[in-house]
Amino acid sequence: MIPGDPIVWRKNLPDATKDKVYDFFMNYGKTPEEKTVLERLGWAPFRPSSDLQLVPIRQLTLFKEMQSIKDNKGLSEKEKVSKTSALKAQLDDLDRLTAALGAMTSVNKVVQ
Incomplete structure (x- = not known):
């Protein structure tokens, strides 16, 4: 990666x-x-x-954090939803960034 x-x-x-x-x-x-x-x-x-090459690592880290929260038996469902929704928003931002970077890469390949 x-x-x-x-x-x-x-x-x-x-x-x-x-x-x-x-x-x-x-x-x-x-x-x-x-x-x-x-x-x-x-x-x-x-x-x-640039730091953009680290986006996949950031995505994996957020996903791991989300799974850890979901698997935490000490948290109520409400707490899990609250904590994972913030992480999900960050993950969604990174997914959009990845898609945009992919589109830019595709355009660059066509132009070359």
Whole structure:
């Protein structure tokens, strides 16, 4: 689900540092020497990414939380409905986001 070996950083990393790291990875792998290094690792040049690649993990986490609440014998039906409805709303938002991203990907493939 998640591309292999993603490069991640803390959200509170200074913007100047983020820019330097990003520029390095986006420009690495253009020279023959750099391409050789990447090939030896079984890698290709780096591609841009974002937190959007983590949406499936967020969906799985929410689904797991919902199941845990539904299986909790210590909660009343009313409590279960209350707790799961908030999670369901978040899951629905992520489902819409996934559908929109899928549509954008399909359009990009057609345009290319």
